[in-house]
Amino acid sequence: xxxxxxxxxxxxxxxxxxxxxxxxxxxxxxxxxxxxxxxxxxxxxxxxxxxxxxxxxxxxxxxxxxxxxxxxxxxxxxxxxxxxxxxxxxxxxxxxxxxxxxxxxxxxxxxxxxxxxxxxxxxxxxxxxxxxxxxxxxxxxxxxxxxxxxxxxxxxxxxxxxxxxxxxxxxxxxxxxxxxxxxxxxxxxxxxxxxxxxxxxxxxxxxxxxxxxxxxxxxxxxxxxxxxxxxxxxxxxxxxxxxxxxxxxxxxxxxxxxxxxxxxxxxxxxxxxxxxxxxxxxxxxxxxxxxxxxxxxxxxxxxxxxxxxxxxxxxxxxxxxxxxxxxxxxxxxxx
Numbered sequence: 665x666x667x668x669x670x671x672x673x674x675x676x677x678x679x680x681x682x683x684x685x686x687x688x689x690x691x692x693x694x695x696x697x698x699x700x701x702x703x704x705x706x707x708x709x710x711x712x713x714x715x716x717x718x719x720x721x722x723x724x725x726x727x728x729x730x731x732x733x734x735x736x737x738x739x740x741x742x743x744x745x746x747x748x749x750x751x752x753x754x755x756x757x758x759x760x761x762x763x764x765x766x767x768x769x770x771x772x773x774x775x776x777x778x779x780x781x782x783x784x785x786x787x788x789x790x791x792x793x794x795x796x797x798x799x800x801x802x803x804x805x806x807x808x809x810x811x812x813x814x815x816x817x818x819x820x821x822x823x824x825x826x827x828x829x830x831x832x833x834x835x836x837x838x839x840x841x842x843x844x845x846x847x848x849x850x851x852x853x854x855x856x857x858x859x860x861x862x863x864x865x866x867x868x869x870x871x872x873x874x875x876x877x878x879x880x881x882x883x884x885x886x887x888x889x890x891x892x893x894x895x896x897x898x899x900x901x902x903x904x905x906x907x908x909x910x911x912x913x914x915x916x917x918x919x920x921x922x923x924x925x926x927x928x929x930x931x932x933x934x935x936x937x938x939x940x941x942x943x944x945x946x947x948x949x950x951x952x953x954x955x956x957x958x959x960x961x962x963x964x965x966x967x968x969x970x971x972x973x974x975x976x977x978x979x980x981x982x983x984x985x986x987x988x989x990x991x992x993x994x995x996x997x998x999x
Contacts, residue, residue, distance in 0.1 A: 753799025810961030811934030821900035829908035905992030
């Protein structure tokens with residue numbers, strides 16, 4: 665790889681994007697409108713739905729509490745007990761029950777937990793011992809922001825690389841570049857780096873602007889959060905290269921990119937929690953980069969997750985990136 669050729673393509677792509685003022689403005693305004701809209705719509709941050717985590721339900725399955733309407737009961741593995749308790753602290757679970765120990769955990773500042781406690785006592789659960797936990801309630805907008813930021817990166821990465829390279833191919837730009845000493849690796853590498861720094865600049869700008877207007881919950885490290893967004897954006901851009909490798913039609917590229925982006929948007933936990941869904945849906949979601957970005961970012965922002973705690977998500981994103989880059993380079997055609 666020759667640095668001079670790589671740098672020339674990188675500068676050209678940066679100037680092309682920055683001169684398109686409408687595209688640049690939309691990449692900033694779109695996520696801002698979504699975040700502000702949901703912050704306004706869910707000002708009360710109380711959804712009419714109760715969630716109860718249950719450990720060892722089978723040992724007390726006759727308890728009438730388990731038949732209560734409008735309550736979603738979520739099975740919790742005993743090895744994830746501490747994690748479930750932390751979710752009660754953050755109001756992500758309204759109550760946690762352990763039938764084998766005859767105990768339940770609730771947040772002392774949760775109205776939903778108080779109501780469930782009354783229902784439990786009236787349903788024959790008076791023998792259960794109460795364990796109080798304390799924790800600040802997470803607003804819906806605090807829960808939403810990591811997914812929205814990841815979704816904005818997804819659209820910017822997929823369409824900003826996949827769609828653009830296909831347009832180059834259709835307009836004959838790639839055919840002209842083929843006649844130069846420029847290699848496929850140099851060209852694609854320049855596209856990746858150009859889009860990566862642009863995505864990060866826009867993401868940081870949107871986050872800082874919304875944070876000044878709304879004030880997000882941030883328990884963990886900003887450095888770890890930045891690392892998640894960098895690795896996640898790189899993975900999304902790499903996915904876009906696979907679409908751009910051979911497709912010649914902009915219409916076909918748009919269809920393929922939508923085929924990738926829409927399932928990710930709805931199955932990656934951006935808008936609603938995947939807890940309580942069918943296990944195969946939760947496993948299917950793990951094949952999407954957006955799922956790992958959202959999980960890692962939420963863990964850092966809401967639970968203060970360390971770098972070690974989010975390491976599985978980072979490894980998954982890096983593995984996906986390597987596979988996508990490899991496929992993109994091997995499948996790439998100039999014409």
